[in-house]
Amino acid sequence: MSYTFQWRPVLESLPDMLSGAVVTLEIATLAMAVGTVLAILLALAKRSGNKTLSGLASVWIETARNTPALFQIYMVYFGLGSIGVGIDSYYALLLGITFNNAGYLAETFRGGFSAVPETQVRAARSLGMGAVQTLWHIVLPQMLRAVFHAMTNQMVWSILMTSLGTIVGLTSDLTGVTQQLNVMTYRTFEYFFVAACLYYLISKIFTICARLCAWRLFRY
Amino acid sequence: MFFEGTLAWSDILFLLKGAVVTIAITLAAVGIGTLFGTLFGVVRAGAAWWISSPIGGVLDIFRSVPLLIQLVIFNSFNSMFRLNWPTYVVACLCLGVYAAALCTEIVRSGVAAVPTTTRRAARSLGLTWRQEVVSITLPIATRIVFPSWIGLALGIMKDTSLVLWIGIIELLRSSQIVTTRVQEPLTILAITGVIYFLMSFPIARLGARLEKRWQIQ
Numbered sequence: 001m002s003y004t005f006q007w008r009p010v011l012e013s014l015p016d017m018l019s020g021a022v023v024t025l026e027i028a029t030l031a032m033a034v035g036t037v038l039a040i041l042l043a044l045a046k047r048s049g050n051k052t053l054s055g056l057a058s059v060w061i062e063t064a065r066n067t068p069a070l071f072q073i074y075m076v077y078f079g080l081g082s083i084g085v086g087i088d089s090y091y092a093l094l095l096g097i098t099f100n101n102a103g104y105l106a107e108t109f110r111g112g113f114s115a116v117p118e119t120q121v122r123a124a125r126s127l128g129m130g131a132v133q134t135l136w137h138i139v140l141p142q143m144l145r146a147v148f149h150a151m152t153n154q155m156v157w158s159i160l161m162t163s164l165g166t167i168v169g170l171t172s173d174l175t176g177v178t179q180q181l182n183v184m185t186y187r188t189f190e191y192f193f194v195a196a197c198l199y200y201l202i203s204k205i206f207t208i209c210a211r212l213c214a215w216r217l218f219r220y
Numbered sequence: 221m222f223f224e225g226t227l228a229w230s231d232i233l234f235l236l237k238g239a240v241v242t243i244a245i246t247l248a249a250v251g252i253g254t255l256f257g258t259l260f261g262v263v264r265a266g267a268a269w270w271i272s273s274p275i276g277g278v279l280d281i282f283r284s285v286p287l288l289i290q291l292v293i294f295n296s297f298n299s300m301f302r303l304n305w306p307t308y309v310v311a312c313l314c315l316g317v318y319a320a321a322l323c324t325e326i327v328r329s330g331v332a333a334v335p336t337t338t339r340r341a342a343r344s345l346g347l348t349w350r351q352e353v354v355s356i357t358l359p360i361a362t363r364i365v366f367p368s369w370i371g372l373a374l375g376i377m378k379d380t381s382l383v384l385w386i387g388i389i390e391l392l393r394s395s396q397i398v399t400t401r402v403q404e405p406l407t408i409l410a411i412t413g414v415i416y417f418l419m420s421f422p423i424a425r426l427g428a429r430l431e432k433r434w435q436i437q
Contacts, residue, residue: 003300066374066420067413068381071392075409082405156284163286167385175288189296196285196293203284 003189010190013181020177021198027094027173028159035101035158036151040140042106043113057106064103070164072096077168090172093165101158105151112147113139145218152210156203163199174198227407231398235408238394239415245390246377248312253319253376254369260320261327262353275324282321288382290314295386311383319376326368330361363434370427374420391415 045057064072073096080087087095116139124134144151163175170176178195182188260279264272282290294314298305334357342352384393395412399405 002302062421063413063417066424067416068378068392070381071409071413071416074392075413078399078405079409160284160286163288164382166288175286178289189293189300192289192292192296196289199286199289200281200284 005190006187007190009181009185009187010194013191014194016181017174017177017195017198020172020174021202023172024159024162024174025202027090027097027162027165028155031094031097031101031162032155032158035098035105035154038098038102039105039109042102043109044135046106046110047113060099061103061106064100065107069096069100069161070167072099073164073168089165089168089170092168093162093170093173096164097158097161100161101154104157105154108147108150108154109143112143115146116142148210148214148218152207152214155206155210159203159206160199227398227402227404231402231408232411234398235391235394235412235415238389238391239419241388241390242377242380243419245308245311245315245380245383245388246373249315249319249376249380250373252312252316253321253323253372256316256320257323258327258358260324262331262357264324264328265331279321279324282318287315287318287379288385290318291382291386307383307386307388311380311386311388315376315379315383318379319372322372322375323369326365326372327361329368330365331357333364334360366434367427367431370423370430374424374427377420378416 042057042060045053046061048054073093076087076095076099077089077092080092120138120142121134124138125131129137162173165173166175166179171180174195178191182191185191260275264275291311291314295307295310297303298307298310338360339352339357342356343349347356380390381392383390384396389397391412395408399408402408
């Protein structure tokens with residue numbers, strides 16, 4: 001192999017990459033939080049008897065699940081841009097991932113809602129709780145417990161998906177920073193190898209934290 | 221007029237050609253992934269922990285690093301080792317390894333779902349380990365995991381959109397090329413989306429139906 005590795009410039013720019021990792025986590029967390037709320041609404045819309053609502057929810061869910069995430073980000077960035085809604089790449093990425101997360105999570109939540117026995121709802125209602133109270137105090141806690149593991153996976157996907165931002169020109173997240181450094185130095189392998197290690201660490205640390213949380217939260 | 225940039229049939233044809241590239245890469249990657257995934261999955265389900273967990277750990281890396289970064293690293297091997305492989309090969313191999321990592325877990329869960337008693341019964345009837353795996357475990361496991369396998373294949377199909385980053389003209393990239401001429405991003409992207417949807421949705425439905433049907437029996 002006639003390739004000479006040069007790790008020094010990579011180590012010197014490690015602080016930049018770490019601050020990129022913070023942006024990555026920020027986008028992933030925001031997309032996950034908003035996506036979860038939207039997904040609960042979508043899942044409820046799909047379960048409601050209303051045909052218009054459940055139809056709209058189906059369109060959202062099926063589009064999110066049957067087209068690539070990158071396509072969805074393009075749709076926000078180039079598509080909305082062409083009709084006069086100029087969106088910078090940060091928000092395009094955020095919106096795209098949120099749309100995607102909401103679609104996937106809605107499908108998960110639909111399964112989670114059916115895991116909560118119907119009798120629980122009836123019991124809550126006959127104790128005098130309102131529909132919203134029942135949802136908030138009885139159904140959602142049980143549903144979220146059932147889907148917690150799937151949500152952890154989705155969060156990891158969300159972190160990995162933020163790397164697509166660089167394709168629409170985002171330079172502040174981990175992949176974006178790495179790509180900026182790469183085009184300045186052409187040390188492609190070294191930079192992206194370190195970025196890969198950082199992504200691996202982030203997703204592992206998150207998974208372990210989530211497992212600890214689940215252990216604390218869900219013991220009987 | 222020659223300079224008039226309106227959407228023509230040739231543009232749609234160009235998009236469909238991109239879709240063919242997408243499908244070709246998907247088939248190659250899913251083929252590689254299924255082959256190695258089945259191999260590793262059977263090993264992971266059956267072997268001792270000191271064989272099983274290193275394989276699991278290594279394959280887990282591919283699931284914890286963004287595919288885009290994997291593609292860039294794979295692509296940089298090309299120049300580092302003077303391989304001169306075409307980018308198609310790089311894309312198929314990279315996606316194939318990624319698919320193998322996902323498929324291993326699917327196969328492992330399928331094999332683990334085959335009752336141990338069934339496997340022991342087969343062995344006590346005189347089947348060798350290989351015979352037992354090929355004619356008892358894998359057929360039962362296939363039935364269990366086929367819906368998830370369809371999900372994996374569709375996931376890979378959607379992930380092929382990332383190979384545009386290393387310069388392959390697949391469906392999403394060809395939509396951009398058409399856009400540069402026609403200057404109607406929303407229309408072109410909508411058409412692209414419909415093509416992706418038509419490639420994915422019917423198969424996803426089939427998978428959901430099979431899952432339901434095979435569950436009852």
